[in-house]
Amino acid sequence: MKYLFVFIALISSYTYAQNINTEQLDSYFSSLEHRNEAMGSIAISKNGKILYSNAIGYKTINGNDKEKSTTATHYKIWSITKTYTAVMIFQLIEEGKLSLDTTLNTFYPQIPNSKKITIRQMLCHRSGIFDYVNDIEKDIKLRDIQSKDSIAELIGTFTPNFKPGENFRYSNSNYLFLGYIIETLDSVNFETALSNRILSKLKLRNTYFGTQTVKNLKNIANTYNFNGSWIPVDGEADYNNHIETADGGIVATMEDMALFIEALFDGKLISEQGLSNMLEGNDSYRLGIMKTQFLDSEGFGHTGGWISESSLFYYPKEELTIAYATNGIVIRKEEILDNVLKIYHNKPFAVSMNRNVQGLVILIIGLLCYSILRFRFSKVLTSRNLIYLGFITPLIFWIGSFISGLLRENYNYLSEPITALDAFYSSSGTFMASIQFTTALLSILFFLIIYKNCKRHQINVIPAMLLLFVPIAMIGASLFPFPNELYSLFTNIIILSALSPITAIFLWRKSQIYGIRRLALLSIFLTIVSICLIAIRSVDPEFVFNYMGIIQRILYLGWSLWFVFLALSFQNLNKKKPS
Structure with a gap:
């Protein structure tokens, strides 16, 4: 040309x-x-x-x-x-x-x-x-x-x-x-x-x-x-x-x-x-x-x-x-x-699909995947091996969000938040929505297996129930992307996932899982740090603007590590009490 x-x-x-x-x-x-x-x-x-x-x-x-x-x-x-x-x-x-x-x-x-x-x-x-x-x-x-x-x-x-x-x-x-x-x-x-x-x-x-x-x-x-x-x-x-x-x-x-x-x-x-x-x-x-x-x-x-x-x-x-x-x-x-x-320049370019259609497609795919897992692999689903989802779920989310940043040209990982990757019709929107929905699906499966293990070991299930805030936030963000009025509601729900480690500190008192309480404090600390950094916007708005990407990633690191800590703790617990 x-x-x-x-x-x-x-x-x-x-x-x-x-x-x-x-x-x-x-x-x-x-x-x-x-x-x-x-x-x-x-x-x-x-x-x-x-x-x-x-x-x-x-x-x-x-x-x-x-x-x-x-x-x-x-x-x-x-x-x-x-x-x-x-x-x-x-x-x-x-x-x-x-x-x-x-x-x-x-x-x-x-x-x-x-x-x-x-x-x-x-x-x-x-x-x-x-x-x-x-x-x-x-x-x-x-x-x-x-x-x-x-x-x-x-x-x-x-x-x-x-x-x-x-x-x-x-x-x-x-x-x-x-x-x-x-x-x-x-x-x-x-x-x-x-x-x-x-x-x-x-x-x-x-x-x-x-x-x-x-x-x-x-x-x-x-x-x-x-x-x-x-x-x-x-x-x-x-x-x-x-x-x-x-x-x-x-x-x-x-x-x-x-x-x-x-x-x-x-x-x-x-x-x-x-x-x-x-x-x-x-x-x-x-x-x-x-x-x-x-x-x-x-x-x-x-x-x-x-x-x-x-x-x-x-x-x-x-x-x-x-x-x-x-x-x-x-x-x-x-x-x-x-x-x-x-x-x-006569180069190919992509426009993300209509997000209403996208949401429907992702929902259908997610339900199909869940059905296959639930009915075709029920033995695997009930196995303690699924505790490994605590490692896999955050790993998929972080790798997926990194790739989404590469898809969205000129994306700045320091200043731009993860939620910007799912912006309405952006070049990374469809892919990031898929990652969020996949994360939500795996989070639900992880919740089910943690819930089952809590019942099995006679441990309070409330901290496990509160894990559901993660998939709720992910599904909501993928189905109602910015600037939908529900978008902010769902993305902020992720903060409530911190209630899981908070309640674990007070409700999980058995000596056999006592160690997880110390790990819960680290997860809570990361959430608090992120919230405090956002709160200084009125004092130093330029700092928050320049590092919003890092600030939000600290928040997301909180629930990610909590998933890993839960997987490790229940894996060790199951070794002590074989079925």
Whole structure:
């Protein structure tokens, strides 16, 4: 296919429109809309020409009164604004008004370490300046403060994250100050600077900045969450009053976004050397621009997200641009864009089956497997050998969840929880749901054998009965995946499995199983640690966000080890009392 691209480029300037499968793209986005997986707009362009554009869902929903989105609908693009800000900074550098080594104290000496913080470090988030967005109370105060110096004083009260240049940490404060620097050097507000330096040059008539300007737009998408139906995001008015910042305040159409980044790489905004400086480095985040990878193609651009999400990337090898924004999303934008690129490159891609059908299929398979085990292998089922299910069940769950993470591209095991693997229609959803159902089935069998052994040894059965919270949670999560309103209920039920080791401590007092009480404490400890770490969200939300994957896995490790401990203990107990 790539040779065909080269051939066409050499023999003519003929449009690439014939090489993009618009019919398949239409079908894919129609499927997303029909399944309530996403609402938003996309534009794909090449050499300044739009190859494909589409909009799905609604821009406004008021009860039964719904207004469809179009390709002319404006969307909040959030942090993609940072690339526009970075371009203007490089323009100022080329005009001799700044350099990458200019220090922040030239403009805002009240910021800690400002004498050592350079423009370069701010562009690539290596300044150490605290991210004001991470502190809700200070963030709210910023909305009411008009003076830049007062805002700088307020942000300056935070302790720096690290010394300048020592580390990377994404901080919106960097671009807040870069925007102020642009306003200072141009002697105009950011909205006017943006218009003079970018919008007017490129004749982008559908890109806007500023709270009042955005409020007056009639064709702008409101934001919604899906919970059985699309419902408005709480407090969107507060977010709308907060978008007048250089770190995330632009509203635009997808076609305007595509034209902007193509102009950047075409040398219409900054010089070739300026662009080279912008792309310098080996990190995924460069100077105001991110690097991504698809197959053997590098892409450069930025993503944005707060109450909605957006993405803008240019692929130099193909001279291809993809701009995408949502005002309602269930599956990740990364998965959608990955499938768009696969369609463009004529690569196969998978869309998970309808989850209602999936749930029915898994249920039928599970019942068939149980029937076979129950009626064809009844002798094995009643054997003490089935205690080994205490080892097998958690092992299958952990291996399965690991494989699910591999299936879901760009999955981060540190920050993303296990429950994210079962997200509605995600690429890992069907497989993870199957793993959960298998885990549930094996957990039920394990419960039956532990229950039978408790009766046989005349041990209280309540701790065994409480094991059923594990299969209940697993079955519920697989049949009612996020964002179903029952999903959170079932996933949180897993916490109640800790009642099994808790009751075992008090009810299993016989000397022959006394050792398991000490093991129960370890399982309980892991559950408590996980809950406590989640509870510190109000104190350190960034920590919880960055390590939610680890935190939830500690919780799941609690019931997993309890299964293993039960298997070991009853195995030893049966050796002491042969049947």
